Amino acid sequence: MVSEPKHRPWRVLESEYLSRRPWFTVRRERVELPSGVVVPEWYIFEFPDWVNVIARTEEGRYVMISQYRHAIGETRYELVAGCCEEGETPLESARRELLEETGYGGGRWRQLMVTSPNPTNHTNRCYTFLAEGVRRLDAQHTEPTEEIEVHLMTEAEVRELLADDRILQCLHAAPLWKYFATRPESGRESEPGAHSESELNADR
Amino acid sequence: MVSEPKHRPWRVLESEYLSRRPWFTVRRERVELPSGVVVPEWYIFEFPDWVNVIARTEEGRYVMISQYRHAIGETRYELVAGCCEEGETPLESARRELLEETGYGGGRWRQLMVTSPNPTNHTNRCYTFLAEGVRRLDAQHTEPTEEIEVHLMTEAEVRELLADDRILQCLHAAPLWKYFATRPESGRESEPGAHSESELNADR
Numbered sequence: 247m248v249s250e251p252k253h254r255p256w257r258v259l260e261s262e263y264l265s266r267r268p269w270f271t272v273r274r275e276r277v278e279l280p281s282g283v284v285v286p287e288w289y290i291f292e293f294p295d296w297v298n299v300i301a302r303t304e305e306g307r308y309v310m311i312s313q314y315r316h317a318i319g320e321t322r323y324e325l326v327a328g329c330c331e332e333g334e335t336p337l338e339s340a341r342r343e344l345l346e347e348t349g350y351g352g353g354r355w356r357q358l359m360v361t362s363p364n365p366t367n368h369t370n371r372c373y374t375f376l377a378e379g380v381r382r383l384d385a386q387h388t389e390p391t392e393e394i395e396v397h398l399m400t401e402a403e404v405r406e407l408l409a410d411d412r413i414l415q416c417l418h419a420a421p422l423w424k425y426f427a428t429r430p431e432s433g434r435e436s437e438p439g440a441h442s443e444s445e446l447n448a449d450r
Numbered sequence: 451m452v453s454e455p456k457h458r459p460w461r462v463l464e465s466e467y468l469s470r471r472p473w474f475t476v477r478r479e480r481v482e483l484p485s486g487v488v489v490p491e492w493y494i495f496e497f498p499d500w501v502n503v504i505a506r507t508e509e510g511r512y513v514m515i516s517q518y519r520h521a522i523g524e525t526r527y528e529l530v531a532g533c534c535e536e537g538e539t540p541l542e543s544a545r546r547e548l549l550e551e552t553g554y555g556g557g558r559w560r561q562l563m564v565t566s567p568n569p570t571n572h573t574n575r576c577y578t579f580l581a582e583g584v585r586r587l588d589a590q591h592t593e594p595t596e597e598i599e600v601h602l603m604t605e606a607e608v609r610e611l612l613a614d615d616r617i618l619q620c621l622h623a624a625p626l627w628k629y630f631a632t633r634p635e636s637g638r639e640s641e642p643g644a645h646s647e648s649e650l651n652a653d654r
Contacts, residue, residue: 251516
């Protein structure tokens with residue numbers, strides 16, 4: 247087992263909030279490194295923890311979404327994702343987000359991955375869940391600021407988007423690559439309700 | 451081939467810079483969605499493009515680093531990474547960062563992946579390069595604010611850290627998972643200077 251790296255934390259000399267708005271809570275710190283070097287401005291973005299979901303239906307389709315992303319001015323395919331609200335566990339947040347954004351739920355859930363959006367300047371973690379055997383339970387119920395299109399994709403389609411870096415958001419690409427790299431191949435066929443790729447194509 | 455998702459861009463009604471500091475250039479926008487809904491505050495972080503490198507030595511070791519990350523208060527294993535400076539291509543930035551942070555260079559380079567740190571609120575992209583057959587060319591030359599430890603790891607060690615989510619930064623986990631998932635296994639043995647895992651262990 248690889249040992250922990252040597253830990254040499256910085257000392258906070260001053261800390262001040264510049265803003266405390268939703269999606270924009272920022273503090274500026276004056277910090278001292280173990281070497282004695284002082285950095286006068288280090289910016290830290292405070293966000294709640296985030297979640298996202300790799301959701302597969304009983305028929306073996308992946309529940310993907312597409313959404314306009316204003317900072318890059320592009321519309322991209324993504325996983326269902328969102329924020330942990332006050333008092334929620336990450337699993338509860340992920341189930342809520344999948345239901346709100348797509349109407350899908352149920353199935354068997356497990357945590358697949360935890361990442362940091364950016365440990366340099368983000369305080370939060372992002373939790374990814376794998377939800378297998380989900381089904382349509384309800385209509386989509388999005389926020390007025392969300393315009394989300396749902397896409398049921400085959401495994402081949404998700405793999406194609408991933409291979410071409412078209413799942414651009416790294417918080418989504420990382421767990422999708424991990425999922426396809428570590429999933430036991432044999433687990434696919436033995437699952438109740440799962441169909442092989444050729445059976446799915448025959449259903450069209 | 452999966453077609454592009456339907457593109458429904460937002461309209462910018464007002465845009466104002468709140469700060470223009472290095473590592474903290476932020477604008478606030480008032481935007482209108484295609485539905486007519488107006489969002490009064492959308493925060494956009496402007497960063498230069500970022501780069502990182504999966505670097506493997508002639509002996510088949512991976513050039514990893516560890517670094518204290520102030521926003522999470524932890525020290526983590528990472529890839530070599532940095533910012534594109536004015537006038538640099540991402541490849542030039544990646545070569546410079548590898549040399550500065552570790553003293554390693556040379557070898558055969560290719561772009562492996564491009565991601566977005568977060569298309570919701572980050573304008574930039576992150577480019578990952580694969581550098582094979584690098585060797586120690588120089589001493590480490592870090593900034594006064596960087597305290598970076600270099601670790602030459604076996605493939606088994608990198609895979610272990612990855613499987614345990616100990617490569618926490620998603621901008622690094624995503625390309626490492628992509629690399630191990632897509633690399634042609636046969637390519638490893640045929641490379642000049644590459645040794646198998648057992649030969650490396652025998653060298654210790």
